[in-house]
Amino acid sequence: MRAEIVKDRVLVEKKAINEFYNNGYYGRPKPNGLELTLIEAVYLAYREKIEVEHEGKVLDFAGLFKAASILHPSFELKYIVYKDLRERGFYVQPGVTDFRVYPRGSHPGKGAAKQFVYVRSERAPMPLRDLLRSLAAAENVRKQMILAIVDEESDITFYDVKRPRLKGEMKEPLYPDINVDATFLEDRVVVWDEDASNTLFENGFYGKPLDSQRLQLSLVESRYLLEKGVLNINNRQNESLEVDAFSKMASEIEPEFNMKSSVYTDLRDKGVVPKTGFKFGSHFRVYSQVESPTKIPHSEYLIHSIPLDHEFALPVMSRAIRLANSVRKRMIYAIPTDDGIDYIDIGRVKM
Template sequence: MKATFDGKSLRLGQEGISLYESGGYGRPEKGGIRLAPEEGLYLLWRNRIEVADHTFSGLLADLSGDTGFFRRYLVYRDLRERGYALQTGPHDFRVFRRGDRPGKGQSQYLVRVRAERDLVDFDQIVAEVATAGNMRKQYLIAAVDDEGELTYYEVKVNHLAEAGPEAGEGKAVGEAYGAVVLVRPAEAPWLAAEGYGKLLDAGEILLSPVETLYLMDAGRLTLVRGGAPLSREAYYGIAAETDGELGEKAIVYADLRRRGCGPKTGYKFGHHFRVYTAGLQHSLLLAHAIPEGTALPMAAISRSVRLANSVKKKMLFACVHTDDIQYIEFARIKL
């Protein structure tokens, strides 16, 4: 069957209805069906249609004015070859369960296509994941590298526990040496018991800046410097001079603590926190705090997920907004 190309999409006459009914290709319209560019090029590659005045390479050349077209085509072709029916849509593709197709059955995935160097806007991700959840769909990112290899990631909100156990009542006094805070363990044995700080050889407990701020906000830690009281605001100013991410890190640390988690530095994993839950001796999560308006390269996200997988942890990006924190989990999946 022969299609015509109008520069944006392809059209088949009445004979094209069989493609829609059998495989879910195109969208019906008066007198035939209209094919999205990815569908048309795939069917031409499969020798299931002809396109007037166009070879495969000629049609590809005409469609390549859209710089993102070829990687979308690669994803479309890959999913079709895996046995899925799909349609183009606002999230690049809407993918149906195997055996289902448009007009018959429900879609399972909303797929967004990204190249390895594309920036991933986390504000957009949070909104699109929420939309997918409201539609009861799984949200996927199909990442395409420079050699045309595809990796699929499921992206979802990780719903951590809403509230953890009540904070303890112990109190302590810490000595500040710049951003470094030391506490004598004999004066605050509860610190180690509750998972705060690190015991140094000199017999003192070193508190990180985020631990210090959290404990001060909870009214459980008082700071002094050179014998004089040091306020929370003054300490924050000192610590923030050498840590431009302290604000969002402190917010996420406090939120994780309130949820009953035990966050510790994740520096050796290249992220802000490794997170212990339910009294486990092994951390199961890595969390990285990112402020509102952040965009990260797809390649950086891929490295984070691979590293987390290699140490048997989940990778969470803690998106800090003015009134909420969304924990967005990226996980590689096989379709």
């Protein structure tokens, strides 16, 4: 069937409405024919359903592909994703986002699209603010947000983005009536009292025993317990440290201390137990409940704190999520904002 490039669209003669729209939901019917996006047109040309003219000449496939690549930013990326979804039987329509995808068994006119698909190249950094804006847009109309990331060899990885429900069972009081001295050494804090060490470790899964009598605490744990009045922290010269002085010293050791610490506090306040996620390259692994350090359950989440102006390097994000999923955890990003901590959960999905 004959078609023609008009600006950044392709117009196909009128009978295409029946052949392509009614039988496949390609394009949008118009009074003078069927209007296709360049992506739809190249796909139909690949399937040898249409021949496309441009500036009076019929283009071969390579010619059409090159023309589309010039006319449409990120054409190849989007074509790769479109073709993949179409070939796996989904009806796909262009939308405010890159694509709206209909659930299997449904199609335009029958039901609503279920997913908004955003296509990105692995090479382009992805600003967190863009991601949050897209997520809000999808949530507003109750769609699932899908990221389709195309790697340099044109493989596609799909991720869904959503808000997690983090809720734990570790309610106060976890450390009744403790008020104990601790020392801020070079970059960690030690509690010297045996009873307090054991209670903090056993009841709240705070810290790690230095030995059977003494407890080492991380900087975020120490600040939390200092703020709760559980610890009195002294430096090595036996000078007492208030929360502000402690936080300042901790920030010198760990530049991300304040961000991490605000997330740690929020998580503890939600009743979950955050422990270091160093082995997984994340700030925290999180337990919903730890009845005893001798019966540590599976931790379901890895949590990494990022600032609102963060830009995701997608290979780094890919690695983080892949690792989390490989140990049966969800990868959660925690974002301190003026209204508290925002959490987003990004995971691989099969489409």
